Amino acid sequence: MTRHPPTIDDESLIAALxxxxxxxxxxxxxxAAARAVFGLRLPGAATARPVPTPAPLGxxxxxxxxxxxxxxxxxxxxxxxxxxxxxxxxxxxxxPCPEAGTRVEVRTLHLTESRELSPTGQFAVTGLPxxxxxxxxxxxxxxxxxxxxxxxxx
Amino acid sequence: MSDQHAIDAALAGDQAAWDALVNRFSGPLWxxxxxxxxxxxxxxxxxxxxxxxxxxxxHTIRDPDRIGPWLFTTAKREAALLSRRNRGERLIAxxxxxxxxxxxxxxxxxxxxDPAVAVLTADEGRRLWRAVEExxxxxxxxxxxxxxxxxxxxxxxxxxxxxxxGSYGPTRGRCLNRLxxxxxxxxxxx
Numbered sequence: 466m467t468r469h470p471p472t473i474d475d476e477s478l479i480a481a482l483x484x485x486x487x488x489x490x491x492x493x494x495x496x497a498a499a500r501a502v503f504g505l506r507l508p509g510a511a512t513a514r515p516v517p518t519p520a521p522l523g524x525x526x527x528x529x530x531x532x533x534x535x536x537x538x539x540x541x542x543x544x545x546x547x548x549x550x551x552x553x554x555x556x557x558x559x560x561p562c563p564e565a566g567t568r569v570e571v572r573t574l575h576l577t578e579s580r581e582l583s584p585t586g587q588f589a590v591t592g593l594p595x596x597x598x599x600x601x602x603x604x605x606x607x608x609x610x611x612x613x614x615x616x617x618x619x
Numbered sequence: 620m621s622d623q624h625a626i627d628a629a630l631a632g633d634q635a636a637w638d639a640l641v642n643r644f645s646g647p648l649w650x651x652x653x654x655x656x657x658x659x660x661x662x663x664x665x666x667x668x669x670x671x672x673x674x675x676x677x678h679t680i681r682d683p684d685r686i687g688p689w690l691f692t693t694a695k696r697e698a699a700l701l702s703r704r705n706r707g708e709r710l711i712a713x714x715x716x717x718x719x720x721x722x723x724x725x726x727x728x729x730x731x732x733d734p735a736v737a738v739l740t741a742d743e744g745r746r747l748w749r750a751v752e753e754x755x756x757x758x759x760x761x762x763x764x765x766x767x768x769x770x771x772x773x774x775x776x777x778x779x780x781x782x783x784x785g786s787y788g789p790t791r792g793r794c795l796n797r798l799x800x801x802x803x804x805x806x807x808x809x
Contacts, residue, residue: 491645512676
């Protein structure tokens with residue numbers, strides 16, 4: 466590996482100075498969280514990646530709600546995200562509408578909420594802590610599909 | 620443990636192998652996100668984002684040597700997004716950014732080749748500080764203060780250096796440029 470490449474940017478240089486000065490140690494909770502992330506892996510799951518969302522129809526909640534769309538090969542997960550009192554509400558739609566028995570899990574670093582999908586493929590979870598989350602769709606006889614980890618801050 | 624072994628073991632479900640990766644890269648990742656002048660909470664979010672993307676993409680990694688640079692680049696991207704959005708943030712979901720979707724280790728070759736902090740050794744750290752010690756004021760004091768007072772804001776740093784607040788950013792930029800030039804010149808010398 467080479468030494469500092471000539472292209473080293475300001476942030477990397479500052480980081481190197483701070484790292485070697487040793488005055489900004491990693492807080493214990495940050496390392497603990499990084500170790501805990503390993504428990505969130507989903508072997509065999511497909512990752513649904515974010516794609517641009519269509520413009521929202523009408524003006525409902527246009528100021529506060531955020532629409533997100535994730536797609537894997539054959540599945541789309543649409544999410545409407547709203548913040549209320551420092552917590553986050555998610556209303557979701559899985560399409561095409563999966564078969565009966567499909568379950569979604571909304572995962573954060575701290576808790577997981579499980580929901581049965583409605584017959585029309587909808588689900589909702591309220592009062593999530595702000596921060597990182599992912600929605601996992603478990604269908605009978607299919608590998609799980611998980612939305613790429615997404616950060617929400619009210 | 621080599622990166623290849625760590626990845627193989629982690630793929631097989633070995634928490635200890637993952638912990639070894641965390642121990643190795645936590646310090647550099649923390650330092651680099653803090654360099655974006657993020658609060659401790661935002662910096663923690665940015666670091667977590669990098670680890671989450673790694674766990675999401677672990678099975679796609681073909682070249683384990685790229686893990687350090689990849690984590691580093693991913694954390695920087697998260698930090699840059701947070702830093703930008705702290706100015707006028709309301710309800711924000713980060714991954715709507717198309718660039719975000721492409722943080723895949725399989726594509727790491729196309730990322731900015733910037734592994735400087737991820738592979739920083741003690742020797743290089745000493746070299747870096749020797750260069751700082753050779754610098755004139757205010758650069759030398761500025762770097763010492765900046766590195767040893769990570770919680771201090773621009774206002775406080777400018778005050779302790781005896782310069783107007785508006786001068787701090789431009790001065791820091793000039794000092795960084797000078798340091799970069801010194802390091803590059805050293806490299807050119809066999």
